[in-house]
Amino acid sequence: xxxxxxxxxxxxxxxxxxxxxxxxxxxxxxxxxxxxxxxxxxxxxxxxxxxxxxxxxxxxxxxxxxxxxxxxxxxxxxxxxxxxxxxxxxxxxxxxxxxxxxxxxxxxxxxxxxxxxxxxxxxxxxxxxxxxxxxxxxxxx
Amino acid sequence: xxxxxxxxxxxxxxxxxxxxxxxxxxxxxxxxxxxxxxxxxxxxxxxxxxxxxxxxxxxxxxxxxxxxxxxxxxxxxxxxxxxxxxxxxxxxxxxxxxxxxxxxxxxxxxxxxxxxxxxxxxxxxxxxxxxxxxxxxxxxx
Amino acid sequence: xxxxxxxxxxxxxxxxxxxxxxxxxxxxxxxxxxxxxxxxxxxxxxxxxxxxxxxxxxxxxxxxxxxxxxxxxxxxxxxxxxxxxxxxxxxxxxxxxxxxxxxxxxxxxxxxxxxxxxxxxxxxxxxxxxxxxxxxxxxxx
Numbered sequence: 001x002x003x004x005x006x007x008x009x010x011x012x013x014x015x016x017x018x019x020x021x022x023x024x025x026x027x028x029x030x031x032x033x034x035x036x037x038x039x040x041x042x043x044x045x046x047x048x049x050x051x052x053x054x055x056x057x058x059x060x061x062x063x064x065x066x067x068x069x070x071x072x073x074x075x076x077x078x079x080x081x082x083x084x085x086x087x088x089x090x091x092x093x094x095x096x097x098x099x100x101x102x103x104x105x106x107x108x109x110x111x112x113x114x115x116x117x118x119x120x121x122x123x124x125x126x127x128x129x130x131x132x133x134x135x136x137x138x139x140x141x
Numbered sequence: 142x143x144x145x146x147x148x149x150x151x152x153x154x155x156x157x158x159x160x161x162x163x164x165x166x167x168x169x170x171x172x173x174x175x176x177x178x179x180x181x182x183x184x185x186x187x188x189x190x191x192x193x194x195x196x197x198x199x200x201x202x203x204x205x206x207x208x209x210x211x212x213x214x215x216x217x218x219x220x221x222x223x224x225x226x227x228x229x230x231x232x233x234x235x236x237x238x239x240x241x242x243x244x245x246x247x248x249x250x251x252x253x254x255x256x257x258x259x260x261x262x263x264x265x266x267x268x269x270x271x272x273x274x275x276x277x278x279x280x281x282x
Numbered sequence: 283x284x285x286x287x288x289x290x291x292x293x294x295x296x297x298x299x300x301x302x303x304x305x306x307x308x309x310x311x312x313x314x315x316x317x318x319x320x321x322x323x324x325x326x327x328x329x330x331x332x333x334x335x336x337x338x339x340x341x342x343x344x345x346x347x348x349x350x351x352x353x354x355x356x357x358x359x360x361x362x363x364x365x366x367x368x369x370x371x372x373x374x375x376x377x378x379x380x381x382x383x384x385x386x387x388x389x390x391x392x393x394x395x396x397x398x399x400x401x402x403x404x405x406x407x408x409x410x411x412x413x414x415x416x417x418x419x420x421x422x423x
């Protein structure tokens with residue numbers, strides 16, 4: 001098992017603007033502050049969701065859009081390093097007006113209605129993502 | 142983007158009682174300790190769920206109840222200040238006996254079966270919620 | 283309300299191996315390091331999910347398996363003490379290729395495809411789980 005140990009440096013609470021790209025807003029924040037290692041948690045609502053599903057057999061992402069207003073029930077993710085830059089990996093759960101839940105790997109194109117994000121920033125050398133043969137993904141090594 | 146930075150003051154683990162109101166129990170705890178800034182995470186089960194969906198077009202909440210026992214798969218939320226008092230904002234994901242997932246903005250009326258809550262309390266001036274024209278919500282400013 | 287207060291000792295980021303048992307990997311880590319009190323958050327994907335639903339009327343768990351590749355949208359849980367040993371309690375939300383969400387109490391048998399786990403370890407005497415008459419569960423006392 002790959003294992004890293006950290007101390008918390010600080011906790012950021014963010015509110016991206018209405019209309020912002022959910023993933024892009026978190027990426028911009030992480031890049032502008034050079035955050036190498038962090039854990040994410042968020043909630044709110046989007047005007048539309050843009051998601052990915054990783055096909056484990058074909059080893060490729062399948063992208064899809066849910067083009068309607070949705071609550072963001074919860075988002076979870078992290079920041080680590082890929083090719084020397086901060087990389088944001090996050091999954092989220094959404095719900096519609098009937099309370100039905102959806103979700104997936106968050107892609108660019110989730111348009112923020114209102115969002116509250118916690119970014120827990122850690123001190124120390126970040127996990128590094130490298131190609132992982134068994135899955136075809138870039139995983140911590 | 143609105144942005145606040147904090148250090149963690151302490152972490153509370155709570156177990157509300159069977160029969161407690163989920164949201165009310167967290168609100169009471171935050172008020173009794175005057176917790177101004179915190180992030181929430183929880184899991185457990187409820188006897189019934191009482192939820193809201195924010196209609197982004199009409200700019201109003203639509204309330205509904207799922208009147209059956211449900212697992213609480215995860216709850217996410219925060220404490221900040223609204224009109225000078227601690228205000229709890231939380232969304233949760235639930236599942237039924239077939240594993241089907243539901244969720245929404247947590248309203249009063251979710252009756253606790255068993256619940257385990259983490260409240261991460263931060264030091265420093267809390268985010269303040271003020272009316273936000275673009276969405277009709279009270280958002281951090 | 284049962285209430286404990288902690289300071290964070292350290293934060294572990296883990297990546298269990300492809301093929302590992304999700305719950306077993308977290309249990310092994312907690313046991314090997316004698317982690318008494320912790321909060322968990324994770325995301326990733328599994329080859330299959332093995333879940334439980336607690337029937338509040340019959341007071342027994344009903345186990346079921348979703349035997350297909352699924353995204354792990356989010357997992358939440360904790361480590362506390364049961365009969366003197368670290369005990370892991372965790373619920374998770376999953377999604378299929380259409381983004382449909384499922385979930386439940388995580389049982390042994392969730393086979394990891396790729397997983398990223400945060401374990402927030404706390405300092406101080408752990409919560410202790412004891413039989414709770416009203417629910418038939420082992421709850422913090």
